[in-house]
Amino acid sequence: xxxxxxxxxxxxxxxxxxxxxxxxxxxxxxxxxxxxxxxxxxxxxxxxxxxxxxxxxxxxxxxxxxxxxxxxxxxxxxxxxxxxxxxxxxxxxxxxxxxxxxxxxxxxxxxxxxxxxxxxxxxxxxxxxxxxxxxxxxxxxxxxxxxxxxxxxxxxxxxxxxxxxxxxxxxxxxxxxxxxxxxxxxxxxxxxxxxxxxxxxxxxxxxxxxxxxxxxxxxxxxxxxxxxxxxxxxxxxxxxxxxxxxxxxxxxxxxxxxxxxxxxxxxxxxxxxxxxxxxxxxxxxxxxxxxxxxxxxxxxxxxxxxxxxxxx
Numbered sequence: 001x002x003x004x005x006x007x008x009x010x011x012x013x014x015x016x017x018x019x020x021x022x023x024x025x026x027x028x029x030x031x032x033x034x035x036x037x038x039x040x041x042x043x044x045x046x047x048x049x050x051x052x053x054x055x056x057x058x059x060x061x062x063x064x065x066x067x068x069x070x071x072x073x074x075x076x077x078x079x080x081x082x083x084x085x086x087x088x089x090x091x092x093x094x095x096x097x098x099x100x101x102x103x104x105x106x107x108x109x110x111x112x113x114x115x116x117x118x119x120x121x122x123x124x125x126x127x128x129x130x131x132x133x134x135x136x137x138x139x140x141x142x143x144x145x146x147x148x149x150x151x152x153x154x155x156x157x158x159x160x161x162x163x164x165x166x167x168x169x170x171x172x173x174x175x176x177x178x179x180x181x182x183x184x185x186x187x188x189x190x191x192x193x194x195x196x197x198x199x200x201x202x203x204x205x206x207x208x209x210x211x212x213x214x215x216x217x218x219x220x221x222x223x224x225x226x227x228x229x230x231x232x233x234x235x236x237x238x239x240x241x242x243x244x245x246x247x248x249x250x251x252x253x254x255x256x257x258x259x260x261x262x263x264x265x266x267x268x269x270x271x272x273x274x275x276x277x278x279x280x281x282x283x284x285x286x287x288x289x290x291x292x293x294x295x296x297x298x299x300x301x302x303x304x305x306x307x308x309x310x311x312x
Contacts, residue, residue: 025203029196049089049124049166056089056167058113058124059177059184064145065111065126071146076109076128078169080146086177087126089113089167103139103156106132111169112143116152117162126169127152141165 049056065081073079081087093099106112106129113126127143130151138157144150154163182188 021203025199028199051091054091055170056091056113057180058087058089058126059181060085060087060126064148065128066147068147073109073128073146076111078111078128078172081111081126081169081172082174082177084174084177084181086173086180087113087169088171090170091167092165099156100138106139106141106168108132112141112165113167113169114143114152114154114165115163116154122162124166125152 049058060081060083063083066083067073067080093102108129108131110129111126112129113124115122116125117123118125125143125145127145127148129141130144131140131142133140133142135155135157138155141154141156143152143154152163154165155161156165182191
């Protein structure tokens with residue numbers, strides 16, 4: 001019973017690990033496919049961002065939004081953005097009314113991606129809102145990185161300004177960011193093809209070996225069970241034979257004892273003959289006559305001389 005439970009436990013563990021391995025494999029393949037789509041097929045924005053269904057995806061290359069012990073972000077949805085993270089940005093609507101409603105929903109602590117002129121060069125920056133003030137038209141938004149000291153100010157009503165908001169960050173993924181970054185490297189495409197293929201091949205080999213081993217184990221168990229059954233059958237036959245032999249010996253011993261008893265016991269005629277008294281003849285019953293015949297003879301066969309004295 002304990003052996004069966006142990007085997008059952010091992011099989012359950014194998015199934016669990018197999019399921020986990022399959023999930024990880026499929027996730028990795030999906031990740032690679034997403035990276036391929038991001039790199040090759042997606043539409044590009046002005047700054048090279050990928051546009052998908054009204055959202056933009058970018059890779060963060062600088063650490064201005066990395067975690068800083070001096071900046072408390074515990075109350076914000078986006079805590080920090082490590083280098084090479086993938087960020088998904090909700091774009092500012094193009095229609096004026098929709099854009100105005102979109103800006104009204106912004107709060108302190110939200111993270112925006114915007115275009116800003118730094119040292120005479122326009123850059124794409126992602127920083128956190130530290131203040132937002134309504135104006136006669138639009139808003140004045142002040143931003144700063146969690147890991148920097150400098151601030152940036154943007155006026156949303158100035159359409160001619162080179163500084164403007166692109167969108168609000170709604171999602172951050174370090175894993176996807178590294179996958180996309182690797183894809184953008186020369187060796188990245190090769191890895192995306194070779195690594196999943198190698199993983200699939202290895203997984204299939206392991207599965208085939210496992211199936212063959214399971215079949216071999218089942219065959220061995222079937223043979224052992226068959227042998228055990230044959231051994232039990234032989235034992236039963238041997239036991240039956242021994243029992244038959246014992247019964248036969250008992251029967252023969254009983255017949256032998258009956259014959260010996262019959263030989264030792266006399267027949268009825270013999271019993272009557274032994275018990276009957278012998279008949280006496282007249283001569284044997286008569287008293288012996290006196291005479292020489294009744295006298296003892298001497299040693300030489302002569303009759304002894306008997307002296308008879310006469311009374312005077």
